[in-house]
Amino acid sequence: MDQLRTDDPKAPAGDFTLSDDPFALFSTWMRDAEAAEPEDPNAMALATAGSDGLPDVRMVLLKGFDAHGFVFYTNVQSAKGEELARNPQAALVLHWKSLRRQIRARGPVTPVTPEEADAYFESRRRESRLGAIASQQSRPLADRATLMATVTELASRYEDGPIPRPEHWTGFRISPVSLEFWQNGDYRLHDRVRFTRAGDGWSRSRLYP
Template sequence: MTDPISLFDAWFAEAQASEPNDPNAMALATVDGRGQPSVRMVLLKGHGPDGFVFYTNGESRKAADLAASPRAALLFHWKSLRRQVRIEGPVSQVSDAESDAYFASRGRDSQLGAWASDQSRPLDARERFEARFAETQARFDGADVPRPPHWGGWRVNPEQIELWQDRAHRLHERRLFVRSNAGWREGLLFP
């Protein structure tokens, strides 16, 4: 039996070595309380057997979707490797300590941006955001930037992982792993 997390680790390491931009970029699909789907790109900031972690504004559309329906799907597409990985499962928030630690590792402008942005809300003019950013810079001038209370991380706990490898003539290889109480079950899918 193969562990899909170990396979992901190997593929991710290859992507980090070969992808020209953001090998940790992944599509995050959510649905809101009405069942309306939404998908956007986010960055993977941690992973392991317990799940795949990303961070965002807790007042964003994605966070509202996850509050209404705490399940998500992720998709990594590494074009240079001709591979993709699909992950599905329930979502939970990471601890405040994990969020604090990751926030502290971000660049200062990214930290300031987390305070200045009303993510996903309408913006009447770019100048308004730039003015808020400048105000935030002045507010924290000479001081550490703490994590905003509305900003944090979410973890997708994989119940299903599919590793897809391109093959000639569209005869692709699709390995599907499904988690149960007994561990991971592996199977194949037709291309």
Template sequence: MNEKNAPKIGHEPHDAPFDMFETWFADAKKVETAYPDAMTLATADAQGRPSARIVLLKGFDPRGFVFYTNYESRKGGQLAENGFAALCFHWKTLEKCVRIEGKVAKVDAAESDEYFASRPRGSQLGAWASIQSRPMSGRFDLEKRVAEFTAKFGLGKVPRPEHWGGYRLVPDRIEFWAEGKFRLHDRKLFTRDDADSGWDTQKLFP
């Protein structure tokens, strides 16, 4: 029996999985010693070739899950070709995992500007200096560019580069996974066809 044919266990409101995620995330921040906000981001290019890396969650609400990056990076290029992506949180101490899938779109400029302004100045300069995912001959290439942009902006405000900003993954599928004895894990799946609708829920075999 596949997931599509598995029995539904209910229909829950628009906020339900986000409320559950908020509870699990708060627990993770209490017990995980490093980067409870770290998540694997999986993307694919137009040919379907996948790529995965770790990024940091910078915000979430019923609209979706937000992260920031260089739009001209490899991940940015893949998202331009194929707007679907997946996220995965694994909290080892909690023995819990959350898997999220959906469509990704850029956040608006004002939201990216606000977050960029909150970053340490060194990180702001780094966003200008790093030609992300491009080859360099050595560390000096990066240090030279950092020095160049440090001199360019002096003591003034560092504006957000146009090539840098946020993405929001709008989920249509969220799975909550909790460790069970003898690998009899607990899995609860939320799915929806419309971002404005509620969620169908199922329990899955481990």
């Protein structure tokens, strides 16, 4: 069977035999990252297309994944929310410097269900839920004091009671049509393996570095 390199001294020990399921491999690499990365192993660069046709990219946090795709949450009135409303396609990159690994994916984007969004919103810290309501993400802000005053007002309004998920805050799922796994190699002889959606399954090919 095809294998990714294991002779990189910084790569974690283990069996990197590739299966025919890219999400199984993603799960393995994510577990390695959670054990090795000191900060936000689920941080990923998310690229969308702006109304001017130019690409736009920012860091977001991956909050869930399964065979259907990769989920993140945001304010739909933000720049990325508005861009996805116009052009519901995106690309992502996760890069783990300590492991010298990278994963790229791209595909169409769809909203998560209201039930999924409600469940995740409820799981967040209370302060984060208040912040999600207070922030008019991507819009001009006169000063930080204005934002903090809004947070204080909301904290007083809700006190210890439930904080409802605002309608402008939800999640999106990127359903990849391709997934590429990259492992650093000596002398820039890296390993690259791409999975491409083929009907209900995946095809796999190795790429030159």
